[in-house]
Amino acid sequence: MIIKPIVVQVVLDKPLAQGFDYLWDAEKLGGLPQIGQLVEIPFAKSKAVGVVIKVSDHSAYEIEKLKSVDRIAPLPPLDSALLGLMNFASHYYVHSLGETILPAIPQMWKKPDDWEKIPEKLASADKKSKNKSDVVAEGLITLDQLNPDQKNALEALLANGKKENQFRAILLQGQTGSGKTAVFLNWLASILRDDKAQILLLVPEINLTPQLERRVRAYFPDKTMSVLHSGISEKKRGIAWLEAMTGKAQIILGTRLAALTPLPNLRAIVVDEEHDSSYKQQDGTRYSARDLAIWRAHDQRIPILLASATPSLETWMAAQSGRYEYIRLDQRARGASLPSVHLINTRDPQNQFSPGDASAPKQKSLITKTLANAISKTLEAKKQSLILINRRGYAPVLSCNACNWLSKCSQCSTYTVMHKAGALGRRAVLSCHHCGLATSIPGHCPDCGNADLKTLGHGTQKLEDAIEEMWPQARVLRVDTDSTRKSKGAEALFQEIHDGNVDIVVGTQMIAKGHDYQNIGLVAVLDADSRLYSADFRAAERLFAQLVQVAGRAGRSGVDGDEGGAIYIETQYPESPVFQHLLRHDVDGFLTFTANEREESALPPFSYQALIHAEAKNLEKAILFLNELKRGLKTKGLINPELKIYDPVPKPVMRVAGSERAQLVVESANRKVLQEALEMIDQELRKDSQGRISKSSRVRWLIERDPIAI
Numbered sequence: 129m130i131i132k133p134i135v136v137q138v139v140l141d142k143p144l145a146q147g148f149d150y151l152w153d154a155e156k157l158g159g160l161p162q163i164g165q166l167v168e169i170p171f172a173k174s175k176a177v178g179v180v181i182k183v184s185d186h187s188a189y190e191i192e193k194l195k196s197v198d199r200i201a202p203l204p205p206l207d208s209a210l211l212g213l214m215n216f217a218s219h220y221y222v223h224s225l226g227e228t229i230l231p232a233i234p235q236m237w238k239k240p241d242d243w244e245k246i247p248e249k250l251a252s253a254d255k256k257s258k259n260k261s262d263v264v265a266e267g268l269i270t271l272d273q274l275n276p277d278q279k280n281a282l283e284a285l286l287a288n289g290k291k292e293n294q295f296r297a298i299l300l301q302g303q304t305g306s307g308k309t310a311v312f313l314n315w316l317a318s319i320l321r322d323d324k325a326q327i328l329l330l331v332p333e334i335n336l337t338p339q340l341e342r343r344v345r346a347y348f349p350d351k352t353m354s355v356l357h358s359g360i361s362e363k364k365r366g367i368a369w370l371e372a373m374t375g376k377a378q379i380i381l382g383t384r385l386a387a388l389t390p391l392p393n394l395r396a397i398v399v400d401e402e403h404d405s406s407y408k409q410q411d412g413t414r415y416s417a418r419d420l421a422i423w424r425a426h427d428q429r430i431p432i433l434l435a436s437a438t439p440s441l442e443t444w445m446a447a448q449s450g451r452y453e454y455i456r457l458d459q460r461a462r463g464a465s466l467p468s469v470h471l472i473n474t475r476d477p478q479n480q481f482s483p484g485d486a487s488a489p490k491q492k493s494l495i496t497k498t499l500a501n502a503i504s505k506t507l508e509a510k511k512q513s514l515i516l517i518n519r520r521g522y523a524p525v526l527s528c529n530a531c532n533w534l535s536k537c538s539q540c541s542t543y544t545v546m547h548k549a550g551a552l553g554r555r556a557v558l559s560c561h562h563c564g565l566a567t568s569i570p571g572h573c574p575d576c577g578n579a580d581l582k583t584l585g586h587g588t589q590k591l592e593d594a595i596e597e598m599w600p601q602a603r604v605l606r607v608d609t610d611s612t613r614k615s616k617g618a619e620a621l622f623q624e625i626h627d628g629n630v631d632i633v634v635g636t637q638m639i640a641k642g643h644d645y646q647n648i649g650l651v652a653v654l655d656a657d658s659r660l661y662s663a664d665f666r667a668a669e670r671l672f673a674q675l676v677q678v679a680g681r682a683g684r685s686g687v688d689g690d691e692g693g694a695i696y697i698e699t700q701y702p703e704s705p706v707f708q709h710l711l712r713h714d715v716d717g718f719l720t721f722t723a724n725e726r727e728e729s730a731l732p733p734f735s736y737q738a739l740i741h742a743e744a745k746n747l748e749k750a751i752l753f754l755n756e757l758k759r760g761l762k763t764k765g766l767i768n769p770e771l772k773i774y775d776p777v778p779k780p781v782m783r784v785a786g787s788e789r790a791q792l793v794v795e796s797a798n799r800k801v802l803q804e805a806l807e808m809i810d811q812e813l814r815k816d817s818q819g820r821i822s823k824s825s826r827v828r829w830l831i832e833r834d835p836i837a838i
Contacts, residue, residue, distance in 0.1 A: 137182035139226030143819035149187040151196040164205030168198045168240040177238045210390040222831045223413040232388035236366025265345035269310040285315040296431040299447040302457030304437045304680020313347045325395040329381045332404035334359040335618045356382030384417030402434035414832045438673035442733045465692040467682040471702040494594045511649025513632045520608040521545035522590045523583030528573035539563045541783035563785040607635035640678035651682045651695040736802045740792040741830040750790040753827040770801045
C-alpha cells in the first residue's frame with residue numbers, strides 16, 4: 129500500500145506572490161494539518177514563521193526535495209472568516225497573502241523559541257485577570273437618561289436589527305457632543321445579551337482608547353474586554369489577541385490593527401470617528417481598516433455602525449443615496465448650543481497688537497490681539513482654553529539672515545525642526561520629522577560663520593513659552609508627541625485636563641478629536657491656512673473635519689440654554705468655503721459643495737485611484753522606471769479610454785532618509801477596470817523583480833490602492 133505524502137502550502141511575511149510547499153510529518157507534529165495553522169519552517173538558510181493555506185497530497189516539485197515543517201505554534205488555526213477577509217485584502221490591495229496575514233499576528237506568537245514558555249505566560253496572565261481591573265468605569269448613561277433624539281436613534285437601530293444574519297451599514301451622524309457613544313453602547317448592550325456574542329469597536333488613535341475603555345467598562349462590567357493597539361506591551365497584546373481569537377473576550381476595542389483580529393462569534397462592528405485618515409495604514413499592506421470592516425460585516429452578514437460628526441464624503445454619499453442607513457443626532461446631548469465661531473482675519477491690523485497697547489507682550493506676539501483678549505476673558509470665567517497648532521517642536525526652521533542658510537535635513541528634502549532642551553533630550557536639537565535624524569544646534573552658520581541665527585515660524589514649544597509669558601499666573605500644559613513620550617504618557621496628560629489642573633492647553637491634532645473635556649470654554653486654531661492650500665485634493669475636507677472636531681471640544685458640559693463655548697480661527701482667507709460653512713455649522717452644506725467639486729473634476733469618490741510608488745538613490749532613476757512602466761503598458765494595449773495613467777512626478781516630500789521618491793497615478797471611473805489594471809501592473813513589475821526591487825535598475829516599488837494623500 130502506497131502512503132501518500134501530506135503536503136502543505138505555507139505563506140510567509142515576504143513580498144513574494146507564491147506560497148511554498150512543505151512536507152507534514154503527522155507523527156512528529158502530533159496530528160494532521162489544518163488550514164490557518166501558524167508553523168515554523170526552514171526557509172533558505174534560516175528559519176521562518178508562516179501560515180498554512182492549503183493541504184494536499186501532491187506538489188509541483190519533487191517530493192523528495194521538499195523540506196518539512198518544524199513546529200506548530202500552540203495556537204488554534206485562524207478561522208475561515210478571517211482567512212476570507214485576508215484573501216480579499218490581499219487581492220484588493222495587491223499585496224501577497226503572507227504580507228497581509230502575518231503582520232496582523234502579534235509578535236509574541238511569531239517567536240518559535242518562546243512557544244514552550246507560552247502556557248506559563250497564559251497562566252500568569254489568568255491569575256492577574258482574576259484581580260479587579262485598575263480601569264475606572266465611568267460615563268454610564270442609561271436608557272432613561274437618553275434625550276429624545278438619542279432614544280429615536282436607538283429605536284431606529286433596534287427596530288431594523290430584529291432580523292439576524294443580515295448585513296446593515298449604518299451612518300450615525302451627530303453634532304459634536306450629541307451623545308453618539310451613549311447611543312451605540314446602549315445598542316451594543318442588546319447584542320451582548322447573548323453571552324457568546326463578540327463586538328468589535330474601532331477607534332482611530334491610541335489616545336482615544338482609554339476614555340472609551342472606561343465607558344465600555346461602565347456599560348459592561350461583567351464582560352471580558354480585549355484592548356488591542358501598538359501602544360501596549362507585546363505580551364499583553366498577544367494574550368488579548370488570543371482571548372479574542374478563542375471567543376473568551378466579548379468586546380474587542382482597538383485601533384486599525386484590531387480590524388484584522390480573528391473573532392469567531394462576531395455580531396456587530398462600530399467604527400468611531402469613521403472619517404479619520406488614521407484608519408488607513410501607511411506602510412506594509414496599505415489597507416483601510418474602515419473599508420475592511422465594512423467588507424467583513426457584509427461577508428459575515430452582521431451590522432456595522434459608522435459614527436462621526438463629520439463623515440467622510442464616501443460614507444456620507446452612501447447614506448444620502450440609500451446604500452447605508454442614515455441616523456442623525458442634530459442636538460447636543462444636554463441641550464447646550466453649539467460653539468460660536470469667530471474668524472480672525474490676520475491681514476486686518478485691528479486684530480493685531482499695536483506698540484502702544486498696555487497688554488502687548490514684550491516680544492512680537494504669536495497670537496492676535498483679538499484672540500489674546502478672548503483667552504483672558506476665558507481665564508477670568510474659570511474656564512479652560514484649548515489652542516491647536518499643527519506643528520510640534522519650537523520652530524520649523526533655523527535660518528541665517530546673512531547668507532540665507534536654512535536648516536535642511538542632509539537625508540531628506542525637508543527642513544529640520546528646532547526642539548528646545550528637554551523635549552527630545554537634555555540639549556536643544558534640530559530634528560527631522562521624516563527620517564528621525566537629530567543633530568546639535570550649530571553655534572554659528574555652517575556656510576558663512578554668522579553667529580546670529582534666527583528661528584522661522586513657531587511650533588507648540590515656542591507657543592507654550594509665549595503663553596507662559598503673556599499669562600504668567602495660568603497653568604499651561606503642552607500635549608504633543610514630544611510631551612507624551614515622557615513617563616507620564618498621553619493618558620496622564622489628558623487626565624490633568626479632565627481634573628481641571630490646567631488653564632491653557634497647547635497641542636497638536638491629538639487634542640482635537642474624541643475627548644470629552646468638561647470645562648473647555650474656548651478653542652483656538654492657529655495657522656489654519658497651512659492645511660487649506662495643498663496639492664492634495666482632500667486638504668479642505670480634512671481641515672473642515674478637524675475644525676468641527678476641535679470646535680466640539682468646547683462647551684460639552686453645558687445644559688439647556690447654556691452657551692456652547694467659542695472657537696477662534698486665525699486665517700488670512702476667511703472667505704474660504706471651509707470657514708464659511710463652519711460659521712453656520714453646516715456639515716451637510718460643506719459636503720454637498722465638496723461633492724459637486726469632486727464630480728466636476730472626476731475625483732474620488734466619482735473615480736477610483738491607485739499610486740505606483742518608486743524609490744531609488746536618485747530621482748531620475750525612479751522617474752525613468754515609472755516612465756518605462758507606463759510605456760510598456762501602452763505598448764501592450766493595457767491603457768484604454770476607461771483607464772488613465774498620468775505622467776510620473778516626484779512625491780511631495782521627494783527625498784527621505786537618502787532615498788528619492790516618485791509616484792504614478794492610475795485612475796478609472798470603473799473599480800473593476802482599475803483592479804484588473806493593477807493586477808496586470810503587479811505581474812509586469814514582478815517579471816523583473818526580486819520581491820519588490822527591480823533586478824535591472826534596483827528601484828524599490830509599491831502599489832497603493834485608494835491612497836488618501838497624493
